Amino acid sequence: MKKRLAIIGNGMAASRLLDELVRRNATDSFEISAFGEESRGSYNRILLGRVLSGSDPEEIALKPTSWYAARGVTFHSGVRVAKVDPVGRRITTITGDLHPYDVCVFATGSSPLVPPVRGLKGDDGSPRDGVHVFRTIEDCMAIRDRARPGSSAVVVGGGLLGLEAAKALCDLGLHVTVLHLDAVLMNAQLDKSGGELLRRAIEKMGIFVRTSTSADEILGNGHVEAVRMRAGDVVPADLVVFACGIVPRVEAAKASGVPVNRAILVNDLLATQVPGVYAVGECAEHDGKVYGLVQPIWEQCAVLADVLTGANPRARYLGSKVYARLKVAGVEVASFGITDAEFPTDEVVQVFEERRGVYRKLVVRDGKLAGAMLVGCAEAAPALVQMFDRNEPLPPNRLDVLATGNAPTTAAEREVCNCNHVTESAVVEAIRDGCDTLPALCEATRAGTGCGSCRGQLTTLLANHTQTTLA
Ligand SMILES: Cc1cc2nc3c(=O)[nH]c(=O)nc-3n(C[C@H](O)[C@H](O)[C@H](O)COP(=O)(O)OP(=O)(O)OC[C@H]3O[C@@H](n4cnc5c(N)ncnc54)[C@H](O)[C@@H]3O)c2cc1C
CATH class of the missing domain: 3.50.50.60 (FAD/NAD(P)-binding domain)
Structure with a gap:
C-alpha cells in the first residue's frame, strides 16, 4: 500500500520538492498531496516584479493546476492548514477538514515583515487602505x-x-x-x-x-x-x-507542537524532532541558518527527496554556500561570501569604474575566494561563483579574475546557470537535441528557472547553436 505524503504549502520549495520527487518516481510508492493557501498552482516568486510592472501572472507560472493531476498529485488549492496531529497523523485545515498522512513536509515559506509603524490601521481597526x-x-x-x-x-x-x-x-x-x-x-x-x-x-x-x-x-x-x-x-x-524583510511562517508548525526557534528546526535529513514531519525552504532552520534565496532551498529539496524516497539514504543536507546574482531594478548585482576583509591577512582587490557605473571587488583568504561583489556588470559572476563553490585556488593575477571570472576553458566545466549548476555543454546538447525555444531549453535543462539572470546568455547560446545546427 502506498504511503500518504502531504506537503503543506505550494510555493517555490514545494514546487521544487515535487519535481525532485517525480524525478525519483515517488508517485509509485506515495500518494502525494499538496496544500496551498494560495489558490494558484505554484509560480516563480522571484519574477513578481514583472507582474507588478504589468505582465500577465501566467508568465511566471511554474505549475499550472493541470500539472498536479497529470502526475497523480492531489492539489488542495486555496486550502490553509491549521495544524497537524503528529500522533494521529492527521492534517487539520482551517475549515476543520481532516486529511490523514504518513509523512508530512512543512514548506510554508515566509510572510513579509511589517514593522510596528503607527497608523497602519485606520480608526476602525481595519488595515489602512493603500x-x-x-x-x-x-x-x-x-x-x-x-x-x-x-x-x-x-x-x-x-x-x-x-x-x-x-x-x-x-x-x-x-x-x-x-x-x-x-x-x-x-x-x-x-x-x-x-x-x-x-x-x-x-x-x-x-x-x-x-x-x-x-x-x-x-x-x-x-x-x-x-x-x-x-x-x-x-x-x-x-x-x-x-x-x-521576511518572517518564517511557523504558526501551523507551532500549533502542531513541532519545535521552532526562528523557524522550524531541522537536522541534516531535513527532519524535525517530530517523527514523520519534515521542513524545507524559508520556514526551515538548519544549523542556526534560515535561507531566503532559492538556491539553498533547492539543495534542501534534492536531499529531502532522496531521503523520503530512499533514492540515496546517505543524502545529508550540510548547509549551503549562499550567493546572490540578481538584476536589481535593472542593475546587475552579484554578491557572495564575505563583503570585506575580516583578518589582516585577507586580501582585498577592488576596481571602481565610476564612468561606467561598475564596481567589482574580491576578498581573498589563503589564496582562495572568500567573497566577491559585482555591481553594474556581473559577467564574471558565474565563473566566480563556481570558484567559490569549489573552493578553488585563485590565479595570481587577481585583476584578470575580476574582469573575466577566470572562467573554465571548456564548455563542459563552464556553468551558465549557477542556481541549478547547469554547464554550457549541457545547454548546447539540449539545443542540439531539439530544444529550439527558451521555455523548452529551460524546461529540459532547468537552467534559467531560478533567479533568471542567465536567460540572456541562454538566448545567445540558443541563437548561436540553433543557427549552427540548421546550417
Ligand atoms: C519579490 C521577490 C523577489 C525575490 N527575488 C529573489 C531572487 O532574485 N533570488 C532568490 O534566490 N530569491 C528571491 N526571492 C526569494 C524567493 O522567492 C524565496 O526564497 C522562495 O520563494 C522561498 O520558497 P518557499 O517555498 O520556502 O516559500 P514561498 O515561495 O513563500 O511558499 C510558501 C507557500 O506556502 C503557503 N503557505 C504558508 N502557510 C500555509 C499553510 N498553513 N497552509 C497552506 N499553505 C501555506 C504560502 O501561501 C506560500 O504559497 C524573492 C522573493 C520575492 C518576494
Missing part, C-alpha cells in the same frame, strides 16, 4: 489596482525586494521614494561603495532614495495620504509598500 506588502501575485494585483500614473508611492525597504518594487512602480509612472534603515542600499549584500553605486543608478531612474531613516507613522484620513519619517519630515504617498 498599505501593501510584496510577496504574492495577489499583492501585486492589489498594488497595480491602486497605482495611478502621477500619484506617489513610498517603498519601505531598500533591499532587493524594495528596489524591485520601486522600479516597477516608477515604470508605472508613479513618483517613488524609497526609505531604507541602513546607510547603504542592499546592505546585506553590498559594502558602502557598492551601495553608493547602486543608489546612483536607482536615482538616475527617477526614484528618490532616503537612507538611514524609516517610516514612523502612516498618515491619512481612511486611506494613506503621507508617511512621516523618523526625523519628523513627511513624504506624501497615495500608496505605501512594505518590503523590508
